[in-house]
Amino acid sequence: MARPVAIVGTGQTRHCKARPDVHQGELVNEAVTAALLDADLGFEDIDAIVLTNMELFEGRALPELWCGEFAGGLGKPVMKVATGGTSGTSGAIAGLIQAASGLFDTVLVVGWEKHSEGSTQTGMSLTDPAWDRHIASGAIGNFALSISQYVARHGVTPEQAALVAVKARRNAALNPHAHVKDAGITVEKVLASPMLAEPVRLLDMCPQSDGACALVIAGGDMVRRYRHPAWFRASATRHDQPYIGDHDQRLIKMRTLRSAAQEVYRKVGVQNPFKEIDVAELYEPVSYVELAWYEALGFCAQGQAGRLIESGATQIGGELPVNPSGGVLCANPVGATGVIRVAEAAKQLHGKAGAYQVEGVRQALVTGYGVYAWSDVLFLSAAQP
């Protein structure tokens, strides 16, 4: 890396089913204003902006051309990154790389989605017209196929998956920004929720949310102003083949996440991720996949994820807390979801996570997930590289 860069401010809106009180630009502006306030900066201090969002999921075309001004982008270098579900983490990586290039001292990354004004299912169905579109089933059916295979191979039980959903919604009850929160949720309640597509039940799935999230990234002299910057240590991205039929044992192998994590661990010198990482913000659209991610990320051996969640090690106060913010299961404005993961990891390093602050965080892992099996992995730390 040409020079070290860090996340020095984060801001989020309240994420919820619908925000009819604001238009998309105002939603963006809420998150940006909060991030600038957190970083103690003004719009004039920002050198460049990266926007992330998915067309049609919010009912617009090229929405950044309209919403860019609400991020303070008028007259500034602005570009948009969009890579499906990984848009937010891809945008964060783009912003970090742009700051690391030395061309900008401050880069603002803003992700947003207003699902209540669009049609995500329609958007997700506009895939290859020859082979994919007629079986395009959106996220639920798509995941159900791979999860069935994962469950059959590794013997993961619905109760173990429900523990992920319970952990998430209870954590979310501590997070003022979260959309779906339930301090009293139980495994029984998850298992009693309606079946969507075997074995995925309603409470196993993430919501669709309206919301926005912003990061302030700083490099050079600017970053020295901050006492607890969340330093960017490494990132890796892996995309994969575009047809679901091309993915042999997708969740069992999860080769993109496994390979990206190995690259990041190698870059930062992590040998035992479960012991060395203090907190993880993972992109888990379904309860079951968090278990698959544990295995791909090396938090446990293959087939041991069910036992890991049962042990309580990934709860707040456990050995490696996963998604203390509540994760994607509790807020999912798609274009912002990956940015939220990065922001939540940075908040843990800033010591600003409030009621869900994990004690003594020095190293944080973030993942992004999108399309059929695309993966981003980022590593942040309290120590300057």
Added chain:
Amino acid sequence: MTVSIKGIGWQLPDMQPSPEKPADRSIPALVHQAVKACVDDARLAMSAIDAVVTASVDLWDGKTASNIAVTEAVGATMRAETRIAGDGLLALIHGAMMLLSGHYRRVLVVAHGKCSEADVDALSNWSFDPVYQQTLHLTDTQALALQSQAVAARAEARWSAEHAADFLRAMAAGGAEGKLAPQGDGACAVIIEAGDGDVTLTGFGYDLDAHYLGDRCLSRCEGLQRATRRACRMAGLAKPQREIARHYWSLRTAWQLPLWAEAAGSWTFAEGPAALQDGRHRLQWAGLPPFAAGLQRLIAAVKDLRESPGSALSLVQGCHGAAGQAQAVCLLHGRGGR
């Protein structure tokens, strides 16, 4: 650190390396042909590429997450790829920043557009804010018409009627008949790498102008002005208008030529229209795909620089959005005589 252009490839109407028509190709086939031509030009294997940056915009090619369609064609399976939703020149600029950051050594940049599979008028209407402008049923075409009228009014105020007619006649002779340039299907690919080469990227800049047409003076282009200023500052150009030999413009209307040339500081209305026809201003009139146009202009510039006998500096411009709301500029230096 410097960034150089290692390879170029394309699959476009009127400048195809192979005889197939882009409209007859699927998106992956179109992109694959451009990428193959590019890696062949660079004399590299795909394994030599560290990362890929694509440029395309969802729905404008009839697809969602439009880089899904090209993942395999750009060689991004189990590789780092990101997509810039905008003009291909922006993707190249992001690729250059990836190199400058030290994270990557060689990046493939690919842009595609296939508006034959999209309802471009409807999409451009949806790209206007839903409160004021979309409800007026504004489209890109109408924004371009307003912009043309504004620039034409300035020209008529500064030039004689004959001069204005001469300008339009000259543009018509080059294929620009005073109408909207038709857009086509196509793909462009460029490989950039860290280090010196025949053609180096010496500066770049980009900018987002006001979204509301009423907030912009459509007879001027402040976005391009700022983008050019940033590029020239990065390249350390003291007198850009003297140092830049050729300009490669992305045009949809004839009147964008004086507008862009003035904003980039390479021409003034006082010079009159004849100065726009002196060979320094290069344009590809018809058939450029949306979001691949800027990269096509860059490829045209690289080809000319490679064939130039001596060293030269070229400016390349790309844009997208209503009446060129988002602007990008790259400065290329060729040492000549490949």
